Amino acid sequence: MLAIYAASGNDENPLNGLKVGQVPLPTPPEGWVRVKLLASSVNYHDIFTLKGFGAHPIKFPRIIGCEGVGMLEDGSRVVVYPFMTTPTYIGDETLDPGRHALSELTEGTLAEYFIVPEKNVLPLPDTIDVVSGAVLGISWLTAYRMLFTKSGLRAGQTMLVQGSSGGVSTALIQLGAAAGMRVWATGRTAEKRQLAQSLGAEKTFEPGEPLATQVDAVFDTSGAATWKHSMASVKAGGTIVSCGAHSGFELPTDSFRLFVDSLSIHGVYAGSFHEFKDLISFVAAKGIKPCIGKVLPLSQGEEAVKLVFEGKTLGKMVLTAGSEVA
Numbered sequence: 464m465l466a467i468y469a470a471s472g473n474d475e476n477p478l479n480g481l482k483v484g485q486v487p488l489p490t491p492p493e494g495w496v497r498v499k500l501l502a503s504s505v506n507y508h509d510i511f512t513l514k515g516f517g518a519h520p521i522k523f524p525r526i527i528g529c530e531g532v533g534m535l536e537d538g539s540r541v542v543v544y545p546f547m548t549t550p551t552y553i554g555d556e557t558l559d560p561g562r563h564a565l566s567e568l569t570e571g572t573l574a575e576y577f578i579v580p581e582k583n584v585l586p587l588p589d590t591i592d593v594v595s596g597a598v599l600g601i602s603w604l605t606a607y608r609m610l611f612t613k614s615g616l617r618a619g620q621t622m623l624v625q626g627s628s629g630g631v632s633t634a635l636i637q638l639g640a641a642a643g644m645r646v647w648a649t650g651r652t653a654e655k656r657q658l659a660q661s662l663g664a665e666k667t668f669e670p671g672e673p674l675a676t677q678v679d680a681v682f683d684t685s686g687a688a689t690w691k692h693s694m695a696s697v698k699a700g701g702t703i704v705s706c707g708a709h710s711g712f713e714l715p716t717d718s719f720r721l722f723v724d725s726l727s728i729h730g731v732y733a734g735s736f737h738e739f740k741d742l743i744s745f746v747a748a749k750g751i752k753p754c755i756g757k758v759l760p761l762s763q764g765e766e767a768v769k770l771v772f773e774g775k776t777l778g779k780m781v782l783t784a785g786s787e788v789a
Contacts, residue, residue, distance in 0.1 A: 464488050465784075466574035467764035468526045472515025478772060480513055483764045486526065489570060491578040496535060498543070498579060500761070500784045502597035503531030503572045505771045506630060507707060512566060513768075519567050527768075528573030529565040530600025532593050540593070541584040543572065544739050545600040555735045557608075564601075564733065573764060575784050585740065588747045595753050598779040599742060601733055602630030603638075603753060607742040608734035609682055609704040610638050615727075616702075618643030620679040623696050625649055625689040627659035627667065630779045631706055633754040635682050636662045641749045647678065649689075658777050662754055680704065690714045699724040706731045754778035 464486060471480035491497045509527040511517065529545045547569070549561035556562055565571050565579065587596045609631075616622055622639055626632035627650035639646040640663025648664045649672070650656035656667035668674065670689065677698035683689055684707040693703050694717050703726065705714075720726065734742070746753075756778035759767050767780045 464575040465761055466526045467528065467761065467768070467782075468524050468573075469513045469521075470524045472513060472521060472523065474514045474516075477510055477513035478765075478769060480523070481765055481768055482524070483762065486574065488576055489578045494581055495578050496581050496584060498531075498533035498535060498541065498577055498584065500572065500575055500577060501532045501534055501540070501593045502758075502781055502783045503528045504598045504602070504630070504782065505573075505767050505780045506530070506601045507771065508564065508601060509566070509571075509573075509768060510772050517567055519563055521567070525566060526570040526572075526574050526577070527566050528571035528577075530597065530602075531572035531577070532587055532596040533572075533577070535584070540587040542587045542591075542596045542743065543579055543600055544583045544585065544736055545604070545733055546736070547580060547583065557732055557735055573761065573782060575761065585743065588743065590747045590750070591743070594755055594758060594781050594783070595746070597781050598630065598634075598753050598755070599746065600739070602779060603634045603746070604734040604739050604742055605706050605731055606631050606634035606638055607745070608738050609706055609729075609731045610635060610642070610644075611741075612734070612738060613704050613729040613731055614680040614682070614702050616644055616680050619645065621645040621647065621676075623647045623649070623674070623678045623681045623693075624659075624664070625681065625683045625685055625693060627664070628655040628756075628777045629684060629774075631684045632682075633658070633662060633778050636664050637751055637754065638745075639663070641745075641751055647674070649692075655777065658754070677701070683707075687714060690716065694720060694726075697726060700726075702727040702729065704729045704731060755781055757781070758783060760784070
């Protein structure tokens with residue numbers, strides 16, 4: 464079967480290890496199911512795998528991809544929850560010390576067929592198309608937890624999204640607007656700022672641009688490059704929620720302001736199974752169409768990953784396989 468995989472990890476040149484080629488068809492163990500891929504998407508998690516970074520030591524070669532929509536043998540369409548936990552763990556899956564996302568300790572979803580635990584698949588509602596469903600497992604689940612579980616925001620309050628074209632950033636803008644927040648966003652180019660406005664942002668700013676007033680919560684997906692601006696942009700008693708470090712892991716935090724102004728900082732890595740179900744229900748009920756930048760066939764996986772790595776996307780990058788995509 465055709466698959467996109469990391470043959471090796473290279474921090475300086477992560478694309479060097481990226482391969483698209485034939486691999487053996489997987490056989491599901493007891494309690495697992497084999498899923499025929501309909502659509503999956505590329506996340507920055509896949510770039511970290513290609514860099515050799517992971518929550519667990521990575522065994523190469525490794526099929527990348529940690530979310531997707533597919534078809535079971537009975538023809539039913541399913542959407543995949545990305546986390547697996549230790550068998551005895553009970554509670555929030557993201558807090559299990561042994562938890563791992565698809566493609567960390569198992570093969571990922573960017574292949575014509577993939578296997579997952581049976582409990583990790585949910586029916587895809589008829590009101591959510593395959594391409595939209597393909598992006599919900601990582602970027603949209605992360606954004607949902609950031610906004611609804613960790614930020615403490617209420618409808619009418621103001622939020623700043625650092626970025627306006629990436630998967631989590633566009634998801635935050637769309638979810639925030641649908642939930643009644645006042646959404647502001649930053650963007651490196653006029654085109655990206657215009658995209659944010661088209662998705663529901665009231666105001667947009669250039670990166671690092673001072674805000675007229677501080678906001679109730681800031682959502683930071685980048686890390687080192689945006690952190691000082693995030694700290695400066697949140698009001699006293701406000702919250703910063705972080706989910707990424709594309710620009711570096713070391714954060715230049717103003718600890719004096721942190722305690723004097725009683726700021727809250729939260730980290731998010733995807734979300735729980737219950738949050739995933741709530742996200743699917745929210746997207747279906749609100750009729751939200753996730754921002755999709757480009758849809759390519761699985762065979763063009765190298766181009767898709769390269770575009771994500773270079774930050775040249777306006778919304779999610781989706782890869783499809785099979786004639787049933789609709």
